[in-house]
Amino acid sequence: MQDLLTPHTFPDLITYLEAIREAQKQALEDDPRVYIYGQDIGNFGGAFKATKNLAQSFPGRVLDSPISEDAMVGSAIGAALQGMRPIIEMQFADFSTVGLNQIVNQAATMFWRTGLPCPITVRLPSGGTPGGGPFHSQNLEAIYAHYPGLVILTPATVEDAYSMLLEAVALDDPVVFCEHKYLYYHLKAESLPQEALPVGKARIARTGRDATVVTYSAMLHEALAAAEELSADGWEIEVIDLRSIKPLDTDTVLASVARTGRVLAVGEAWPWGGVTAEVLARIATEGFNLLDAPPMRLNSKDTPVPFHPNLWGTHRPTARTIAHALRDLLRL
Amino acid sequence: MLFPTHTAKKTAGGDGEGVFSVPPSNLALLSKNPCTQGTRLSKMSAMLQLAEAPRHLGKASDFIQTYRQAFQWMLLARVAEEKIASLYRSGKITGGVFLGKGQEAISVATGMALQEGDIFAPLIRDQAGRLAFGESLLDFTLTYLGARSGPMRGRDGNVHRGRPQEGLLPMISHLGAMVSVVNGMLLAHRFQGKTGTVGAASLGDGATSTGAFHESLNQAAVEKLPLILVVTNNQYAYSTPNDRQFACKDLVDKAIGYGIRGHSVDGTDLTDCLQVIGEAVADARSGKGPQLVVANNLRLAGHGEHDDSHYVSSHFKELALGRDCLEVAKEHLLKNDWADAAQLEAWTRNCLGQVEEAVAYSLREASPDPAQEDWCALATRHLAEGLPVHVR
Known part of the structure; x- marks a missing residue:
């Protein structure tokens, strides 16, 4: 991505969260059809301040909604049918299940049923943070990816948070934009990109030859740290950032597995079904002959996300557990 | 007259002898084009060619005209649905059939009160409202017959x-x-x-739960939107009676809780329906915010045609609530001399002709071909999964 970085620099470093705010600001500036609707996002600027100052800068276009996730999404669908480009902010991804019906049954089926596009962007502040607990920590990308008719994005970098959100708004299809809360303040970049890889393309975040880690969102950074740790022992781990869960860039994944012969899929979401299962299913069915060892995967534990940091830190995969899994994979 | 005039519909419609002919050009267009390129949903009122004004009315009153027109939509809906039910019984229909029998009055009033540019989200018992809003009878027959x-x-x-591009939402x-x-x-x-x-x-x-x-x-209340929510309380949600559905005295009382205006209407009485819906729509249109209309009637069919509705209490059928709104409207026309028996007979014949023609046409239309189907759920084709690369 380095060569894509451009003069759009900030005096201080820009965070992942600020990139999301900047993308929304850009979208509001560029396109009069864009408006943002969500809980506490108006003058207050949102629970995470992802819309800070936007209501003031764009009067009437950044609207507080009632606590009504179903109606929030339903109204976005209606507005989109009439030519608008709504962005819906769910306060937490977890709450989007209240609006699930509208996302998966109304938005996702609209184009196929009627031939009319339904360009809505639903932002899901996803993933765990210390102290978040069972209802402020979930990763729901797999649920949404299960339904036809949706595009599911999971940016892992500041640059992708910006460029993919802008692309989400421009797409003619409903997009579930899974932004990771843990990355909001942890990730910083010097500037925002003017160009980026398109939606649907995975990125090789680190090249290697001994094994491939396929991951996305916050787990990318854990995987990169694990790869770094293993490099001290001479292992070269390739790390793929999927960027987009649906569509899933199977070609990039298979090409990497062809080079390394070993693969570990890592996701912060729960283990049953899900993105890592899908990745391994594709490798097993379409690239079985590329494998030198059984494919592995690593997910969170199959319990609700715990509140206490001691438990939470063990519930999800970390650099340590990923490194451990990789050593197993390399021994096989 | 309380009922507001509907300029768009009035000029297209009118009064007198109903001739619901489907223009051949329209048929041809529909047969060629998938819905995405479909013509403007032919406003059925345009098909309502009215040959003569009722002789005894002189300067025809708006309301009488509206009433007569409404009755014709109701009749067409009833005849069309009876035809589809008959096709269902003879195994010609795939999937369920859901009739609006007994609900034509409230439905037609809603459809007629809407104008071009308005939005209508009908439910399963809104055949009359759909027609009055402008949905082609062919959309009804082609869809039921799976064309x-x-x-x-x-x-x-x-x-x-x-x-939806024409304001008619697919539920x-x-x-x-x-x-x-x-x-x-x-x-x-x-x-x-x-x-x-x-x-x-x-x-x-049932949906109010x-x-x-x-x-x-x-x-809608928070945003002060011009929404008219028409709740038809037909006493049963599928088989569930009201006392297992809600515990409030009257559903219209819910309006108070939302800070919006509520209207009650006798769903068996077309006059009441036209007036109350007309008023609610006029209020919404003039900026008075959302309106909740609660119509009371009895569902005179099963939930669907698969359902014999044996659970419907006979007690309801003896009440005014259990009247058939179409029969009530017919009596009203005759009693007021707004139409005579010959006129009613002519309208019925006309409806039958229209329905037979639409069904005959639709039965000859091709079914979808799985080999030619475009199995793509995304508008952005290159992002769709599962498509062979060359068709992305």
Whole structure:
């Protein structure tokens, strides 16, 4: 991505969260059809301040909604049918299940049923943070990816948070934009990109030859740290950032597995079904002959996300557990 | 007269002898084009060619004209649905058949009160309202008969049809879910500076128990949207009687809780329906915010044609509530001399002719071909999974 970085620099470093705010600001500036609707996002600027100052800068276009996730999404669908480009902010991804019906049954089926596009962007502040607990920590990308008719994005970098959100708004299809809360303040970049890889393309975040880690969102950074740790022992781990869960860039994944012969899929979401299962299913069915060892995967534990940091830190995969899994994979 | 005039419909319609002919050019267009390129949903009122004004009325009153027109839509809906039910019984229909028998009056009043540019989200018992809003009879027959040339192209069926680009929303099965979509369309009109439009959504008594009902009605109230929510309380949600559905005295009281105006209407009486819906729509149109209309009647059919509705209490059938709105309207026409028996007979013949023609046409239309189907759920084709690379 380095060569894509451009003069759009900030005096201080820009965070992942600020990139999301900047993308929304850009979208509001560029396109009069864009408006943002969500809980506490108006003058207050949102629970995470992802819309800070936007209501003031764009009067009437950044609207507080009632606590009504179903109606929030339903109204976005209606507005989109009439030519608008709504962005819906769910306060937490977890709450989007209240609006699930509208996302998966109304938005996702609209184009196929009627031939009319339904360009809505639903932002899901996803993933765990210390102290978040069972209802402020979930990763729901797999649920949404299960339904036809949706595009599911999971940016892992500041640059992708910006460029993919802008692309989400421009797409003619409903997009579930899974932004990771843990990355909001942890990730910083010097500037925002003017160009980026398109939606649907995975990125090789680190090249290697001994094994491939396929991951996305916050787990990318854990995987990169694990790869770094293993490099001290001479292992070269390739790390793929999927960027987009649906569509899933199977070609990039298979090409990497062809080079390394070993693969570990890592996701912060729960283990049953899900993105890592899908990745391994594709490798097993379409690239079985590329494998030198059984494919592995690593997910969170199959319990609700715990509140206490001691438990939470063990519930999800970390650099340590990923490194451990990789050593197993390399021994096989 | 309380009932507001509907200029768009009036000029297209009129009064007198109904000749519901489907223009051949329209048929040809529909047969060629999938719904995405479909023509403007032919306003059926344009087909309502009226040869002569009622002789005894002189300067025809708006209301009488409206009433007569409404009756004809009701009659057409009834005849059309009876035909589809008969085809269902002879095994010609795939999937369910859901009739609006007994609900034509409230439905037609809603459809007629809407104008071009308005939004309508009908539910399963809104055949009369759909026709009055402008849906072609062919959309009805092509969809029920699973024709590829219908608006849903065989991808969805029966009552799930619509043309959202024309303001007619295709319902999903989850009750209450269409209301917030109407809200969003009205919100878009506000963003776009479109004024004077309204949106109407139909629900039944059962849907008032959903979270979507609450969320969307509250949302409309907060945004002061020109929404008319028409709840037809036909006493049963599928088989569930009202006393297992809600515990409030009257559903219209719910309006108070949302800070909006509520209207009660006798769903068996076309006069009342036209007046009350007309008033609610006029209020919404003039900026008075959302309106909740609760019509009371009895469902005179099963939930669907698969259902013999044996559970419907005979007690209801003896009440005024259990009257057939079409029969009530017919008596009203005759009693007031707004139409005579010969006129009614002519209208019925006309409806039958229209329906037979639409069915005959639709039965000859091709079914969807799985080999030619475009199995792509995304508008952005290159992002669709599962398509061979060369067709992405």
